[in-house]
Amino acid sequence: MTTAQIAVTLLGLAAVLWVNWYFFVAGRGVAVAATVQAGGVQCIRVEVKGGYAPAVIRVRADAPVRLDFHRDESNPCTEEVVLPDFGIRTYLAAHRTTPVSFTPAAGTYEFTCGMGMVRGTIIAEQHG
Amino acid sequence: MPGAVTSPTESCTIPVTGMTCAACSARVQRALERTTGVASANVNLMTDAATVAYDPGVTSPERLVETIRATGYGAELPLPEASSEDLLDAQDEARATELRSLQWKFAVAAVAGVAAMALGMAPAAMAPGTAGPIRYLQFALMLPVVGWAGRHFYTRAWSAFRHHGADMNTLIAVGTGAAFLFSAAVTLFDDWFAARGVEPHVYYETVAWIIALVLLGNLLEARARGQTSGAIRRLIGLRPATARVLRAGREETIPLAALRPGDEVLVRPGETIPADGVVADGTSNVDESMLTGEPTPITKRPGDTVIGATLNRNGALRVRIERVGGETVLSRIIRLVQQAQGSKAPIQRLADRISAVFVPVVLSIAIVTFVVWFDVGPAPPYLHALVSAVTVLIIACPCAMGLAVPTAVMVSTGRGAELGVLIKGGEALERSQAIDTVVFDKTGTITEGHPAVQTVVLAPGVDRGAIPDEARLVALAAAVEALSEHPLSEAVVAESRRLGAAALGAAGFESRTGRGVLGTVAGHRVAVGNTALLLELDIEPGPLAKVADGVAADGYTPVHVAVDGRLAGIIAVADPVKPTSRRAVEALRRMGLETVMLTGDDQRTAASVARAVGIERVLAQVLPERKLDEIRRLQSEGRVVAMVGDGLNDAPALAQADVGVAMGTGTDVAIDAGAVTLMRGDPLGVVAAIRLARRTLRVIRQNLFWALVYNVVGIPIAAGVLYPAFGLRLTPAMAAAAMAVSSVSVVSNSLRLRRFTPKGQP
Numbered sequence: 061m062t063t064a065q066i067a068v069t070l071l072g073l074a075a076v077l078w079v080n081w082y083f084f085v086a087g088r089g090v091a092v093a094a095t096v097q098a099g100g101v102q103c104i105r106v107e108v109k110g111g112y113a114p115a116v117i118r119v120r121a122d123a124p125v126r127l128d129f130h131r132d133e134s135n136p137c138t139e140e141v142v143l144p145d146f147g148i149r150t151y152l153a154a155h156r157t158t159p160v161s162f163t164p165a166a167g168t169y170e171f172t173c174g175m176g177m178v179r180g181t182i183i184a185e186q187h188g
Numbered sequence: 189m190p191g192a193v194t195s196p197t198e199s200c201t202i203p204v205t206g207m208t209c210a211a212c213s214a215r216v217q218r219a220l221e222r223t224t225g226v227a228s229a230n231v232n233l234m235t236d237a238a239t240v241a242y243d244p245g246v247t248s249p250e251r252l253v254e255t256i257r258a259t260g261y262g263a264e265l266p267l268p269e270a271s272s273e274d275l276l277d278a279q280d281e282a283r284a285t286e287l288r289s290l291q292w293k294f295a296v297a298a299v300a301g302v303a304a305m306a307l308g309m310a311p312a313a314m315a316p317g318t319a320g321p322i323r324y325l326q327f328a329l330m331l332p333v334v335g336w337a338g339r340h341f342y343t344r345a346w347s348a349f350r351h352h353g354a355d356m357n358t359l360i361a362v363g364t365g366a367a368f369l370f371s372a373a374v375t376l377f378d379d380w381f382a383a384r385g386v387e388p389h390v391y392y393e394t395v396a397w398i399i400a401l402v403l404l405g406n407l408l409e410a411r412a413r414g415q416t417s418g419a420i421r422r423l424i425g426l427r428p429a430t431a432r433v434l435r436a437g438r439e440e441t442i443p444l445a446a447l448r449p450g451d452e453v454l455v456r457p458g459e460t461i462p463a464d465g466v467v468a469d470g471t472s473n474v475d476e477s478m479l480t481g482e483p484t485p486i487t488k489r490p491g492d493t494v495i496g497a498t499l500n501r502n503g504a505l506r507v508r509i510e511r512v513g514g515e516t517v518l519s520r521i522i523r524l525v526q527q528a529q530g531s532k533a534p535i536q537r538l539a540d541r542i543s544a545v546f547v548p549v550v551l552s553i554a555i556v557t558f559v560v561w562f563d564v565g566p567a568p569p570y571l572h573a574l575v576s577a578v579t580v581l582i583i584a585c586p587c588a589m590g591l592a593v594p595t596a597v598m599v600s601t602g603r604g605a606e607l608g609v610l611i612k613g614g615e616a617l618e619r620s621q622a623i624d625t626v627v628f629d630k631t632g633t634i635t636e637g638h639p640a641v642q643t644v645v646l647a648p649g650v651d652r653g654a655i656p657d658e659a660r661l662v663a664l665a666a667a668v669e670a671l672s673e674h675p676l677s678e679a680v681v682a683e684s685r686r687l688g689a690a691a692l693g694a695a696g697f698e699s700r701t702g703r704g705v706l707g708t709v710a711g712h713r714v715a716v717g718n719t720a721l722l723l724e725l726d727i728e729p730g731p732l733a734k735v736a737d738g739v740a741a742d743g744y745t746p747v748h749v750a751v752d753g754r755l756a757g758i759i760a761v762a763d764p765v766k767p768t769s770r771r772a773v774e775a776l777r778r779m780g781l782e783t784v785m786l787t788g789d790d791q792r793t794a795a796s797v798a799r800a801v802g803i804e805r806v807l808a809q810v811l812p813e814r815k816l817d818e819i820r821r822l823q824s825e826g827r828v829v830a831m832v833g834d835g836l837n838d839a840p841a842l843a844q845a846d847v848g849v850a851m852g853t854g855t856d857v858a859i860d861a862g863a864v865t866l867m868r869g870d871p872l873g874v875v876a877a878i879r880l881a882r883r884t885l886r887v888i889r890q891n892l893f894w895a896l897v898y899n900v901v902g903i904p905i906a907a908g909v910l911y912p913a914f915g916l917r918l919t920p921a922m923a924a925a926a927m928a929v930s931s932v933s934v935v936s937n938s939l940r941l942r943r944f945t946p947k948g949q950p
Contacts, residue, residue, distance in 0.1 A: 065563045068573075072559035076552045083548035086352055095239065097199055105203055105237050110344060111351025130203055135344040136286060136410065137355050139279070142530055142594075147613065149530030153278040157203055157264065175590025176540045177355050177547075178348075 140174035205262035301396030354547035363581035405928025419602025431462035472503030481608030533614025583923035592891035595938035608867035616863035620881030630787035641683035667692035702811035743796030772871035835861030876946030
C-alpha cells in the first residue's frame with residue numbers, strides 16, 4: 061500500500077465514523093417544554109427549516125397542545141407535517157405559521173414530514 | 189403558569205423574526221412593556237417569540253404586532269386554524285409556483301448540459317492549446333447551473349445539516365458538489381495538477397445532467413403528487429358558495445356560512461342542495477352519487493332527508509335545513525378522509541425505519557466506495573473513486589421509500605370516498621385486506637330493514653269477544669309495539685294504521701330484549717314476541733306452532749301475540765331481501781371469503797333468508813348483547829372477521845370485529861362507528877371496500893418492493909460490484925436518470941388506484 065492509499069483509507073474510515081456520529085448521535089435534541097397560555101393551551105413554536113427546532117417537545121398529558129409550525133423555507137420535503145397518532149396531515153405554507161392542535165394522552169408521539177424523513181418527538185407526561 | 193388561566197388579562201405569543209442578540213430581544217421587550225394595556229411582556233431570543241399579557245379592553249394582539257414591527261423586527265400572528273379549502277389553495281399555489289420554477293431550472297440545466305457535452309466532445313477539447321480555454325468555457329456554463337438551477341439542493345442540504353438531518357438534497361448536493369469542485373479545481377489550477385501527474389479531467393456535463401435529470405424527476409413527481417389529493421379537492425369543491433334562503437317570505441341569496449339550522453331554502457332543478465335537511469315541499473330526483481356512489485337518482489318527497497352537496501335534478505324543492513357547517517354529512521366525510529390520509533399504515537414502519545437512517549448510510553457507502561476504488565481500482569485511481577462515489581450518492585433514492593405507502597393510502601382513501609366507501613386510514617386498509625370472514629347483521633344489511641306484515645293468522649280457539657277479527661289482533665299488538673323500537677314493531681304499527689284501526693294505549697309496558705314486549709291494552713294483558721318469549725311466559729303455542737313453522741319456512745318472521753296468557757294469533761312479518769345481497773355474497777365467495785349471517789330471528793326464518801342470498805353459515809337467535817361474543821368466537825377460530833351492521837345497534841360488535849363496517853343511507857350513516865363506512869345501504873359496498881383494500885395493499889407492496897429493490901440493487905451496482913467480473917458500471921448521469929424514474933414510478937403506481945372500479949358494480 062502506498063502512503064496515499066493508507067492516508068485515503070484512514071481518512072475514509074474517519075469520515076464514515078464522523079458521518080454516523082454527526083447524524084445519529086450528535087443530532088439528538090434536548091427536549092423543550094411547551095408554555096401554558098391562557099385557557100390552559102400548551103403552545104410552542106416549531107421552526108421548520110430542514111428539520112424541526114425544537115425537535116423534542118415536552119408537554120403535559122391530557123391537556124390541549126398547540127404546535128405553531130413556522131416553515132421558513134420552500135423546500136417541498138417539509139411541506140407537510142404528519143402526526144399519525146392524531147390523524148393529522150397538514151400542509152405548511154412556506155414562510156407562514158400553521159397551528160396544529162391536539163390533546164395527547166401520556167406517551168411519546170412522533171411528528172414527521174410527509175415522507176417520514178424529517179422527524180420530531182412529543183413527550184406527553186403525567187404531572188402529579 | 190397555571191395563574192394565567194385565572195388572570196384578568198389575556199396572553200398571547202407572537203413569533204418575532206430578525207432578532208439576533210440579547211440587545212434585540214431587550215429592545216422589543218421594552219417597546220412592548222411601554223405599550224398601554226400591556227401587563228407584562230417576555231421576549232425570548234431562543235424561541236424567537238414574545239409572550240405578552242395584556243388587557244383585551246385596551247389593546248389587541250394585532251396592535252401588539254404593530255408595536256413590534258415599529259421596532260424594526262418582523263412579527264406576525266399565528267394563523268387561526270385554517271380551513272381545508274385555504275390550506276389546499278395555499279398548497280396549490282405553492283405547487284404551481286414550484287412547478288414553474290422547476291421547469292425553468294430544468295431548461296437551463298439541460299441546455300447547459302448539452303452545451304457542455306458538445307464542447308467536451310469537440311476536437312478542440314483534446315488539442316493541447318485549446319483544452320484549457322474550453323474547460324474555462326464549460327466552467328462558465330456551469331455557474332448558472334450550480335448557482336441558480338441547482339442552488340436549492342445546496343441551501344436545503346445545508347439547513348438540514350445544521351439540524352443534524354440529511355435528505356435527498358444532501359445526496360444531490362454532496363454528489364454534484366464533489367464533481368463540480370473537483371472539476372473547478374482542475375480548471376483553475378491545471379498546472380498544479382499537471383505537475384503532480386494528474387490528468388486535467390472535468391465532469392461539468394455530468395454535474396449539469398445530474399441536476400437537470402433530478403429536476404425533471406422532481407417536476408414529474410410534484411405534478412403527480414398534486415393529483416394524489418384530487419379526491420379531497422373534489423369533495424370540498426362540491427359545497428356550493430351560496431344558498432337561496434326564504435326569509436320573511438322573500439327569497440334571499442346568502443353565503444353558505446350564513447345558513448342556519450331551521451332556515452328554509454329553495455333548490456331549483458340543476459342546483460346543489462346547500463346543507464343537510466328535510467324536504468318541506470316539492471318532489472324531485474336527487475343525484476347523490478358524489479357522496480354515496482349510488483348511480484341512480486333518488487326520488488325525494490316531503491319528509492325525506494336530503495344531503496348537502498347532492499344535486500337536485502328535475503323538480504323544485506323547498507328544504508328545511510337541519511345541519512350546517514362542520515355537522516353536515518359532507519363535512520364529516522371530508523374530515524374522515526383527511527384523518528385517514530394523515531394516518532399511518534403499520535406496513536409503513538419498515539419504510540420509516542429505513543428512511544430514518546437512509547441518507548447517512550448512503551453517505552457512508554459512498555465514502556467506502558471511494559476508498560475501495562482508490563486503493564484497489566484501476567488507474568487513475570482518484571478519477572474512478574470520485575465517479576463511483578458520486579454515482580452511489582446520486583442513484584440512492586430515499587424519496588421512493590418515503591412515498592411508497594402514503595401516496596397509495598391517500599389515493600385509495602380518496603377514491604373510496606368517491607365510491608361511497610369511507611376507509612378510516614392505513615390500518616383499516618391493512619386489516620380489511622386480510623379479512624377472511626364477513627359477518628352480516630341480517631337486518632338492514634342483507635335485508636332492507638323495513639319489515640312489512642305479510643299475513644295474520646288467528647288461533648282456532650281464540651276468544652271472539654275480545655278479538656273478533658285479525659284487525660283487532662293487529663291493533664292490540666300495535667298498541668304495545670308502538671312503545672318499542674324494534675324494526676318488526678314498526679311493521680305491526682304500520683299495518684294497524686293501514687287497516688284503519690284506532691290507536692290504542694298500552695299501560696305497564698315492559699321490553700324483554702331479544703324476546704319481545706308486554707303491556708296491558710284495553711284491560712287485556714298482551715305479550716308480543718318470539719317463541720323464546722312464549723317459553724319464558726310459560727305459554728303453550730298449541731296448534732299455532734305448525735303455522736309458525738310454515739311462516740318461518742317461507743322466510744317470514746312469526747310474531748306471536750298472546751292475550752291474557754294464551755296465544756291468540758301470529759302476525760307474519762317479512763323484511764325483504766335487498767336486490768344486490770345475493771350478488772354481494774356470491775362475489776365475496778369468489779374472493780375466497782366466508783360469509784356468516786347473524787340475526788336475532790329464529791333459526792328457520794334466518795335459514796330461509798340465508799338460502800335466498802346464498803349464505804351457508806347462520807347464527808340465529810343471537811341476542812343483541814351476544815353479537816359481540818359471536819364475533820369473539822369466530823375470532824377464536826383464527827378468523828379475521830369483518831362485521832357489517834348499521835353501526836347504531838351493533839356498535840360493540842363492530843368495535844370487536846377486526847374490521848367494523850357501518851352501512852347506512854344518507855344522513856343516517858353512523859360515520860364514526862366502523863373502520864369502514866358505506867355511504868349507501870348496498871351490500872356490494874362491502875365487496876368494493878375489500879377489493880379496494882386488497883388492491884391498495886398490492887400497490888403498497890409493489891411500491892415498497894420496488895423502492896427497496898431499486899436501492900438494494902442500484903447502490904451496489906453504482907458502487908461497482910459488477911465491475912471486476914463484467915466490467916460493468918454506471919455513469920452518474922445514468923444514476924440520475926434511474927433515480928428520477930424511481931420516485932416518479934412509485935407515485936404513478938399509486939395513482940393507478942384512482943381508476944379503481946369495483947367489479948360487479950356499475
